[in-house]
Amino acid sequence: MPRAPSLHRDRALPADPGVRAIARELLGATEGLPIVSMHGHVDAALLAADAPFPDPAALLVTPDHYLVRMLVSQASSPGAIRDSGVRTAAELGVAGGAAVDAETDPRRIWRRFCAGWSALRGTPTRYWLEHVLSEVFEAPVWPSPATADRLYDHLAERLAQPEYRPRALFERFGIELLATTDAATSTLADHHALADTFGAGRVVPTFRPDTLLEAGAVGWRGELAALSAASGVDAFGYDGYLDALRERRAAFIRAGARASDHGHLSADTTPLPEAEARALFERALEGRLTSDAAAAFTAHMLFQMAAMSADDGLVMQLHPGVLRDHDRGAAAAHGPNIGYDIPVAAEFTRALRPVLEAFGHHPGFHLIVFTVDETSYSRELAPLAGAYPALRLGAPWWFLDAPDAMRRFREATTETAGLRNLSGFVDDTRAFCSIPARHDLARRVDAGYLARLVAEHRLDLDEALDAAVDLAYRLPLESYPAPRGL
Amino acid sequence: MPRAPSLHRDRALPADPGVRAIARELLGATEGLPIVSMHGHVDAALLAADAPFPDPAALLVTPDHYLVRMLVSQASSPGAIRDSGVRTAAELGVAGGAAVDAETDPRRIWRRFCAGWSALRGTPTRYWLEHVLSEVFEAPVWPSPATADRLYDHLAERLAQPEYRPRALFERFGIELLATTDAATSTLADHHALADTFGAGRVVPTFRPDTLLEAGAVGWRGELAALSAASGVDAFGYDGYLDALRERRAAFIRAGARASDHGHLSADTTPLPEAEARALFERALEGRLTSDAAAAFTAHMLFQMAAMSADDGLVMQLHPGVLRDHDRGAAAAHGPNIGYDIPVAAEFTRALRPVLEAFGHHPGFHLIVFTVDETSYSRELAPLAGAYPALRLGAPWWFLDAPDAMRRFREATTETAGLRNLSGFVDDTRAFCSIPARHDLARRVDAGYLARLVAEHRLDLDEALDAAVDLAYRLPLESYPAPRGL
């Protein structure tokens, strides 16, 4: 029997009654605050078009790589005691790559999701989905094989109403500021349209040049062509390439951008002598760059990005250490972003040294680092953030954006980095409707952490109240200042 | 004064009264369940022969490398405030290697153990021994210098009774299924005898070919000779070698085996081009393999083992990252397995990629990975297990099979891998009498973990009850399915 579809008021708060009472008080100080979402992956077109969401599966299942991966991972061989009923991403409607057999019936996708609901136990995906279903869509029942159709109909009926269109939800969610992530070659047309609708600076782009900085990779020349077209500068030469990047950064800043975003395998930021960088660029154009040289060029370009940030004021965000498309066969069959991006160890102390020695005390430079390698928390990132004014630690990212992982982040970083050398919470989500769920969960976990410090007489209650508001609201605003001159 | 020799009903449950109450309820659902022990190191001969255990020291002290290492590690120099009274493994009866002076008087060994009892504070060895003494042997007192002889006499008297022979204990322990670990060249004679006694499939072998896969190592040619003899196939050529391995796997499957087990230094599974593998094999026969080439050959063979598993259905178990016989002098003097196997960092994301890309979605392939490097939990293993259907995380292994370490495992893996991409509990013990203690402790720690999720409103009680039974009983059965065709 499904339990009553409501969320407990004390969800994700500590179990100890004394600590919980303090946590409730801290949560009271943040749960009404607006959402500042400075590192997200919602498509600006969603808000610009403001079309109704097509159906429950297209909204909540198919695009959610956390969910797709978990259901597929529990596919079992015949004879297993328990069976999720899902074998491949295509059965959940994922139609990327070479897929020709992707399920197109949203109701069938939805039933598969509901049949696999128990596979999500203990995961943050479960928490977020419960929040979305209950708080955003007033679901009458939780997902289960028996309730799948009733729930589908309920959601489909809601999605047809104007109050459930993207912009209406945007207002209902209390989003004060939303940063999207955009290819460096984007026209930013949707953002221009949104500036007309919402006013300037409420939905802002983020400059993401990853593919441009991976010289010699498949598709790189195409990226250079797009860069040339977007910037009006010929990017097929090293100087023009740098100028075109500068021009695009300026265009992003004009469109309200506050940050750039960089996700390469390594955090290395070692610059090359100019002549060598120039030579590698030429070699990349000729398609003759070795993989080591390509990595060295990317590191060089991260240094250049830092130098440009110190100059133009875009906050630099770095999140290294993920091996993308671990299963190349699955990527070919179903497309990227279906759960096969797997972390590897990431090193920061040596990797960030060039950028921190050059710009770590520069008043105009702001660097925010995210990691999915927890080993770097207390060993490298907290000591670095506790020393360099320019560096702040990003919120627990991706797989670590979950209750126990968030708690570990606080426990491993606060004693060395303090409570302010931080980005504050960022949600990093593609799933628009999950934005409030993610901020709510983070505020709860932080309330629990701070409440323990209060209960252990390590922090006064008034300080904890102040810190809770910092983490939820003030730090994201402070960590992503608008570039100078705006 | 020794405390009363009984175990507290709430041992290893969380201290918070509210969480403890829930944990008790969860424990109630698992404490009566049979034991499924799918990864153990009890010798099948013990059950086949069913002879009485010789004496308390030979049963509980000398073969327990957790215990021997801990007592020896606290040997102190003259003048130390506190002294365990034990200097070397030989003083505890360990007679491996070149030892000529090993203690042979079991009572003297037992007294040394009792004198060092306090050295075990805070360790799982202490917990397991208390359970064995109290629950299995109804000990009247805890070990101490003052009680050593009384306790020895009590145990010796018990061991002489038929109810304390191995098979009687096997039934009393409620073991439904026990997997042993056996050399790939074993005749499996004991298993055949046990199948006659207990019925087929209750005590089953596990295929362990480590020494065969480390080409060129000392003793490798002897292993090949044994392989040839056991399989009836000449293994002194690459093709015959592979055929002989296949034949032995088939023989193990006929004897009820469900899994293979692999413990090399690295998890690398990169296959070689066939010609290169063939050439390395020839070079190994000639004794001319470099250590790098030997490692590459082992990696290649792990890939071959995976391919054979996908074909014949033996579950593949991998537990890399341990440097065996760290102190080569101690190994020479006292033999292996006395505490000098020390973990090193282990990498999985890149190492497992070849096998997972090839067989990660194969319905007949099952891979279970164990680690003693906790850094891989949230960074590599949970993301991999949360993506690939073929991969499950093994239970916290070896040093990590302990209350706080088990809790850390759950906290670091569940949010990303869920509660089912797991092997469930396996005990990995050589100490027959400790099997119930280990399962009991794991069930308690899991009850405590799940109880916290319930208390924090992150999991419903009925789901937690279901998950507790999964972890204790269903998942081991499901994770080690009998090979097809049986």
Place this chain on the structure above:
Amino acid sequence: MPRAPSLHRDRALPADPGVRAIARELLGATEGLPIVSMHGHVDAALLAADAPFPDPAALLVTPDHYLVRMLVSQASSPGAIRDSGVRTAAELGVAGGAAVDAETDPRRIWRRFCAGWSALRGTPTRYWLEHVLSEVFEAPVWPSPATADRLYDHLAERLAQPEYRPRALFERFGIELLATTDAATSTLADHHALADTFGAGRVVPTFRPDTLLEAGAVGWRGELAALSAASGVDAFGYDGYLDALRERRAAFIRAGARASDHGHLSADTTPLPEAEARALFERALEGRLTSDAAAAFTAHMLFQMAAMSADDGLVMQLHPGVLRDHDRGAAAAHGPNIGYDIPVAAEFTRALRPVLEAFGHHPGFHLIVFTVDETSYSRELAPLAGAYPALRLGAPWWFLDAPDAMRRFREATTETAGLRNLSGFVDDTRAFCSIPARHDLARRVDAGYLARLVAEHRLDLDEALDAAVDLAYRLPLESYPAPRGL
């Protein structure tokens, strides 16, 4: 409004009422114990001269690199919501390096510190400072912009009184034994004077030869000259160099030293063939040593130090894995030890193997290892300490000497290494007045950890009481025995 300047009696104890009650009882057994401080960085000259501390800033702010780094790290760009008001270490009076603009007005430094007080929330620095202000100096108010001058005047008045001179505080703190850290070339004049004052063996030196072992580094020849002068042995040849080191160790032992202390980037202890070591030494004298060869020579010398320790009985302390002066510009501008020493990953299993195989069971050899890389706790250090009699784990060090980090250390090491293969608490502080605060905090955190084991029925109360005294008092004494023959 600043809170009343007193410390809560239950500070840093667990929040759960039942666990807290046990923790209070455990704390009761240790809070009156004397302080044994076997690894500190207080300057012996401080006690030898016994001059009054000059002013509050010189006592509590300028020399505290934990504090300086944290205030500087929160320097913000113009327009930030919150501003610590401090931009550089020089503004806090740090006058090392090339600094020409360091603040010299102690009151101005003090005001800056008070303005940045909230930057320390959640850090151990905050805890230590509160303890110093409240317990040592009876501060009437906590720091804040409004109270800065009043607090300054209060402290200045205290510092002028004889009861607040170093030796009076030393007695008031209840320090039974204090080890300082001294250059291997030190005359130890201050120690000789202190032996006259306090009696022999109460304030003892520690032999620190780091700069002598880093052959070929800048300044190395100058170090050799100092070594020659101090030892009376010409150290500009390999044999003389070793003899001079031996002579200095003997001089330290005569002055009461119990230990040597070694902090290089790596823990590698691989010895070189003698001819090769000799050749590298010669090459270093000629200034032609590559950095790889220099690292190999240092590793070789660590092995030599271990061999000398086995011979002369000085306990060997190792704390690798820190990249010193990460920001070379800051080091040049402000000097070393201002917060830019950043940890890197450290490996121990392979690195310590040569020394442990050679001396790990030697009754006269004692090795204590510290780390700031938590990943080595359960993976490498606890298994090694749980096997080799000679090895003990040092207390959580540096950034990890903080409540949550100390708890993680206990949880990650106890189950594998037990509660006695440990150094017990060492404070590692340069800040004389913080010594009692650090021992108090460690005793509280250990009481909380042990109380949980008791509450979970994993340890009896009488055992926990015994273990608490071990960790606070007995283990430091036992782990640093006086060399034989004294």
